[in-house]
Amino acid sequence: MKILVAVKRAVDYNVKVRVKADYSGVETANVKMSMNPFDEIAVEEAIRLQEAGKVREIVAVSIGVSACQETLRTALAMGADRGILVEENEIELQPLAVAKILKSIVEREQPNLVILGKQSIDDDANQTGQMLAALLSWPQGTFASKVELGDYSVNVTREIDGGLETLTLNLPAVITTDLRLNEPRFVKLPNIMKAKKKVLEILKSTDLGVDITPRLMTLKVQEPPKRQAGIKVDTVAALVDKLHREAQVI
């Protein structure tokens, strides 16, 4: 069995994200970048399935600027077998474009399972996995908190409002990971060095014949308004009055 995992280079989760001065997006110049934490969970899950003897090969794929190679090296150091970078340095990559590129890689690699993070912590779109499944006409198990892989199907426990839902998906399938699926391992020093020797193939997005033209236009990115300080009211009546007149919620 073969698993494809998608990894995105995103602003590190420790960085306090700032909006660019011209409101065109989030500041990424001189900002520490790392693997999107949900994707780390995806890589970890693939490795655990491989360690359980159910998987022959794990291919990590990343899409974006050439620095994404570092993100792929991290995935390789964690335990993925080889990497593919679809390099695109110019065009802004939106979820649909990413899903189309991944579809093209899936057709090339023929994996039995694709695992992705449920969303990336920069744009928080939560779309790529779902779009990929739709484009491939594969079943999808999103927000997975437990994955049990069989020979022809996979059981996915999903975190949904009000509880857990378990689905059985026929393979091939798409899974997106939630936070509680696993805790990614620490990378071992010898594996960082071994990762350097693993194959990392670099493709150009133009080589894939996929239309990645952005379909959405960003008008403006700004920080949410600062929270105002609250006040204390003396009576319930005063509260109701304020909620009615000032907040206009009742």
Next chain:
Amino acid sequence: MTAYTAPVREMIFVINEIAEISEILSLPAFSKSNIGTELVEAILEEAAKLASTILAPLNHSGDVQGSCISSEGVVTPDGFRNAYWKFIEGGWNSLVCDVEYGGQGLPELLNVATQEMWNSANMAFALCPMLNNGAIEAIGRVGSEEQKALYLPKMVSGEWTGTMNLTESHAGSDLSAIRTRAVPEGDHYRIFGQKIFITWGEHNMTENTIHLVLARIQNAPPGIKGISLFIVPKFLVNSDGSLGIRNDVHAISLERKLGIHASPTCIMAFGDKDGAIGYLIGEENKGITSMFIMMNSARFKIGVQGVAIGERAYQGAREYAKDRVQGRPIGVSSGSRVTIIHHPDVRRMLMVMKAQNEAMRALAYTLAKYLDLARYSLDTSRLQKYRALVDLLIPVVKGWSTEIGIEVASLGVQVYGGMGFIEETGACQHLRDSRIATIYEGTTGIQAFDLVGRKLNIDQGSAMRCLIADINITVAELSRVSGGDELIVIRNGLYRGARALADATEWMLGNPDIDARMVVSFDYLMLAGYVCSAWQMARAALISQYYLSIGQDVFFHKNKQITARFYFEHILPKAGALRDSVKYSSGNALIMSLPEEAF
């Protein structure tokens, strides 16, 4: 309590730009493993993760709980054993060790950065692998092939740890007074005696501990030339590597101490029953020489502790200063109050901390590079040059950095104001922990003696003169490069600093009275520390000038130049005062003239 985040960007700058790791990686010892500079970042990032998420959270709890001794032996604080296994399973213990015994064979220049991280995150914890690595180095250098094969693989992996057993109650700085006895018995010896201050002498993190012990073989000559070194395992090791019987060596009590509470400081009893079985390592009566291999390695790493504790203290103080609202700017009587980082004196303290940390780091990492060059250069003249520089700089980095480490940790308390004196903030712990570093592995006084009495004498000052010549090359470079006011201030400061060090060096070399030299040896050591680190700060400013000229990473490099200028304006001037203290000293006569009763 503040978190720790490894200053990876700064470390990479020092490793790649100031110490130029590419020069090390192109040496034949490393070129075959095909390590590139891109690996530097990958390795540091992963080490940083372990340091901040596994080791740092145990720093405060380890301090509060401490290690304790029970009938089962020494018990380490909660979480330490787990953290230790995460640490060794990650392969971090063996970063610099020989590939032949399972090590990673990476340069010291990379190791020094991870050492800094472990010590910043949890100094008490970091001592255990630090001493193990010293023992590995000693066994690797003087052990027989059998000894290496038997002990090294598991020490390199970290499954066993090593210790150094030197001190006895009456033999501290003066090791010639050692009384522990070794009685020959077949292919081994029986060891009898008691050692004190044995860091991580016993613990429950690993199944075995390998002690390196100084002892006197029966009928050995008196004094330092009659001391031999022995391997004394906690559990004897069978020839197939499996563990045999429990050896007659036990921790009998732990010291209560000012800091590093999680690190068990043991009193070790050898031979309370039949004698602890020990195996001679290296030549008979040459134990001190062998032990100094370990000592030198440890001294360098203790110097790194100065940087490490300074960095941790700085991070806490910085966060507090950005958060604590108190008072208004001077001369403003109304309006909103500001965080204390807006007050000039708090700024001064933070700048002194930051600038000194960066200076300590640049110097320590430069020494790490020299260690690599002294080990792996193919060119004989370079090999000799860097060996001499390593010998010269180890006491400087050990002595000066640990003294500055205390100063920075103390400022760390001061920035917090009253809260700094309260244990809850964690600032106290850094100051308490920092305090040991000027004492163990040779006090600052011993380092100063080593520098002035030994290192400066051994080659009649040629290594120091060579170092000063190298500093003056940087002065000349600074004169050539056109930059802003920063570079002019730095150039003039470095010129004066190099002169001060040269003056004091010539005074030392021209003064035959050893006692007179000893009186000012501490001042000389501190002078050397300030000037050598200023040199690295000047080099940093020069490198930053280049990046500023091409408009790359302007935020980082502009700040680097401001910090460097601060160092030259407000810290390096101490060099002049120290030079005066050396040069115009009336020597031994004055210090000794006050009668003992007057004290």
